Amino acid sequence: MNVELIGLTKRYGTAIAVDAIDLKVPSGAYCCLLGPSGCGKTTTLRMIGGHERASAGEVVIGPKAVGDAAPSERGTAMMFQSYALFPHLDARDNVAFSLKMRGVGKAERRAEAMAMLDLVQMGHLAGRLPAQLSGGQQQRVALARALLTGPKVLLLDEPLSALDPFLRVRMRVELKRIQTELGLTFIHVTHSQEEAMALSDLVVVMNAGRIEQASDPRTVFERPATAFVARFIGGHNVIRLPGGMIAVRADRMRLGAEAGHAAMPARVVAVEYQGTSVHVGLDADGLERPSEGSAALTAVLSDVDFAARPLRPGDTVTVGWDMAAAHRLDA
């Protein structure tokens, strides 16, 4: 089912956590709410799920505004950041919990729970307690438990942040597979732009309670709407020119002879080898550093190009970019 937010607002006293946001998530989409901590993404998710009361505005799920309906009456299910598996119940009884609350008989609810555990490949560990499962296994159980309620929209609060990097990538694939197979709408909160890029049909970049940009991942990366988006999504240099701000992808920067007409002299301050590419940090007069300790500009060179013309910290080099690669920013 599609989800629509209209002027959704959350205030805590005088502080505004979510500031009148509007958003349409089409049915069956994988939507990521992306932003730094404190940007209001989790509060937004909790308001959609009915775990937080909206101060103003509306959440519309499918055909109707849900208002103050209880979480279980919205057609949503939530996967909590810590998974919140009940420690006194084994995996199967955790998954069967919603059926038990509805008064479904023991044999029937256990059979349904087993079927769902098989879907997430956890059937063989159905008798384990949460404490006896690894992080990734716990997550599968939490997913099965949420799915058993038959949600139209699944809400995921930083589902991968507790996993180690290797497992994170595997579970990412798994989430996408299940979402596609079941045709559900997923709304997934994350602070990892990599995760958002890999998973979503719709990336919603949030900052300070507002939506900076809501678009497909490619548009967000190719044409970031604001300087914040360009910096947060990474891989971009945000450059202040007399005529306004532009973003240039780090891999479209040109060094030395290829620097072109916009070339300026720069000092190499950092060289990081990354395998297939090399990241070169540069400082130039008149350009501010985005944050303490990072270079004003970053150029990403292929390892072959770098090997042909190696650079070392302290070297001076001219830097520029293709006019076509420069993207004008709103603010």
Added chain:
Amino acid sequence: MDRPRGRAFYLLACVFALYVLFLYGPTLTILALSFQGPSGGLTFPMNGVSTHWFAKLWEGVGVVDIWAALRRSLALGLVVMALTVTIAFYAGLAFRKGFRGAGLVFALAVSSLIVPSIVVSLGIGLEFRLLDDGVKALATATGWGFLQDHGTLMGLYSSALGAHLTWTLPFGLLIMFAVFNRFDPAYEEAARDLGATGAQTLRHVVVPILAPALVGVALFGFTLSFDELARTSQAIGGRNTLPLELQGLTTTVTTPEIYALGTTTTAFSALAIGTALGLTLWLQKRRARRALAGLRP
């Protein structure tokens, strides 16, 4: 950090040993002396070893019915335990949610620990005397038959129960505070997300998860009540609890019988706590073992 232990270690170890001795020394002394020989006295040296004094105890101690007092203490302890667990649990829930005047209610509850026990006890005694005066005045004024031979409202399950609750409830509340502090509200949110009502969430999620802590509060409530003396002293009414009888006996009984009684009651408390802990551990182990056996249930 595999350095040899310094002087500080041995010094602190000595302090700890002294502490343990101080803590258990009296109990061990009483334990030893309760096995005093038949011709032995109230102090060391031991004059032989026997269970003579336990046998004497079994026959009864003079005019005092010690077993009736033990039964009263047990019954009162169980009632205090049940009330303490129930009230402290719900109070903990209320304080976690927060309400107007929470700070004041908390201060009032805890101040009961600061006021000297004997003062609380005297106050309760006086309070009940006022109530009794009121009932008597009512009896005179109305002439109602059932009020005419009114004695006192004081008793085991009125004034004594109240006195014990002034002692156990603040402790129970403090423990529940600590427990709820570490309780992740996500469990309750998950339960509600899965369609549980408030009552179902309490029954199927909160209580089972907190069960070990609730058992702890129960044991605490029971043992605090079982050996309470000062608060009960002025608020007990006609029939004494075991600690009060024991205090009385110390002035009249001059044989190691009293030690045998001490050993018996201590064993009783230890047994109650040991059983509860053992049962909890056994249940946990069994649950874990069954799950790990990989039973596809």
